[in-house]
Amino acid sequence: MAYTIEGSTGAWEVVVGLEVHAQVISKSKLFSGAATAFGAAPNSQVSFVDAAFPGMLPVPNREAIAQAVRTGLGLAAEINLVSRFDRKNYFYADLPQGYQISQFEHPIVGKGVVDIALADGSTKQVGITRLHLEQDAGKSLHDQHPTKSFIDLNRSGVALMEIVSEPDIRSPEEAGAYVKKLRSILRYLGTCDGNMEEGSLRADVNVSVRKAGEAYRTRCEVKNVNSVRFVMQAVEAEALRQIAVWESGGTVEQETRLFDANRGETRPMRSKEDAHDYRYFPDPDLLPVVLEQSWVDALKAALPELPDAKQARFIREYGLSPYDAAVLVAEQATAQFFEAVASGRDAKLAANWVTGDFFAALNRTGRSIENPPITAAALGRLLDLMADGTINGKIAKEVFEAMLDSGEDPAAIVDARGLRQVTDTSAIDAAVDAVLAANPEKVAEYKSGKDKLFGFFVGNVMKAMAGKGNPALVNAALKQRLG
Amino acid sequence: MSLDPATVRRIAKLARIRVDEGQVEALRADLNSILGWIEQLNEVDTDGVAPLTGGTQMALRLREDAVNDGGMAEAVLANAPDRDGDYFAVPKVVE
Incomplete structure (x- = not known):
């Protein structure tokens, strides 16, 4: 059942395309040797290149380029062996060069695809238009002083991947699923940490509405949305706004808007009339990026097993349901934990324990899968005690709770508390x-x-x-x- | 190609250069003669010639991913017209 919004003039379809900005994991910046670590003292990770001192020349970071290629490969996308850096010109206090080095006409990655799974059990392909490399800007702080803005250039020049989707998304749910899936792929690849709170992953959401069978109507871009939930809310809020405009006889103007999470609505950004006249041109400081096919092939050979492949394998090898498999592969660390528990044991039972009692325990204790309250080995030994008939399933839950409390080994708990199953x-x-x-x-x-x-x-x-x-x-x- | 006064004002604005109304006509004439001079390049037949983005046939040099720069906030801030602690301070820009 396709998602539509019922207006006073009938049903409206929602059309969404996303531009996701993903900060590249690399030690140093895209064009300089300054560090990229988050949270350092202001302006302590800035080279003269990042601060745009006269005469300083950018030298691209091989690893940042490799990360973009890995990401392209992970999105089943075309890798362009020749790409080019361009200058995107605009003035802002946190952009010392007066232009952002980006890729306009010749991005490093072309068309690709992301498969998303929806709640009704269906799957859908969302097309990727392109991925290009660009510099991040510095950070402005507007709330530190009554009349001044403070600028920290630590982020200036950090490598970003802009990943542009086709307008294939048709509902808030699909938009959310797309961001989650993309984040999962990036984290598997190790090309972006996907941390939306720290701003390593942010989305610009392009929304338009139309009646069934129509061509696309005018779209608006909602900038810098920084959580999956907000992406979903922004799609709905902006669609509702546009429907109200069309149905009251008005016309939606193409513009850039911001999502106000507190009010659950979008509002126009302060108008920058000339902001969109970026006057792109090839950056004369940089030669074209020319990649060897053999280098790309080597990167491809070294890619990890990605979520879709892992999910298929979990279904095939462990007999899991598609849903359980999807839950377990969303994070690499979870999948690893599950495989350690399931290895040599009843995989279905292992999946039930990991997604059930163990996930509940993570939530309750506020611990992460990387630092779990019960190790995979210990949970495995608990399953062994059930498998060999030492304890039954009900007692196993009691032992699990005791393991959480005491950190003791399950066999020791069973002995100490006399929980051994009676088979006499x-x-x-x-x-x-x-x-x-x-x-x-x-x-x-x-x-x-x-x-x-x-x-x-x-x-x-x-x-x-x-x-x-x-x-x-x-x-x-x-x-x-x-x- | 011939620029009109509105385009001259627009170029100046995009470049953040203040141009008094009295200067527009002189700048228009200057820019037009510069553009006219460059337009001579149109006389060259470039059919089938790939666009050139640099003056050299060298391959792009890449850098290894190592931290070997930064850690010099004082030097970076040395020429700042205004600062607060280790931040650059600029007139308030609010979005």
């Missing part, structure tokens, strides 16, 4: 007999056909055995007695 049939028979003897009227009801009472008997026997009875043996004993 005489003890089980005794418990069954006691429960049946105590409930003669229920036994009579059961025998007269009230089958549902079987669960009542199981529950009481397990209770009598402090949860430690072997469920299969308890069931068998009850079946036998109740005939």
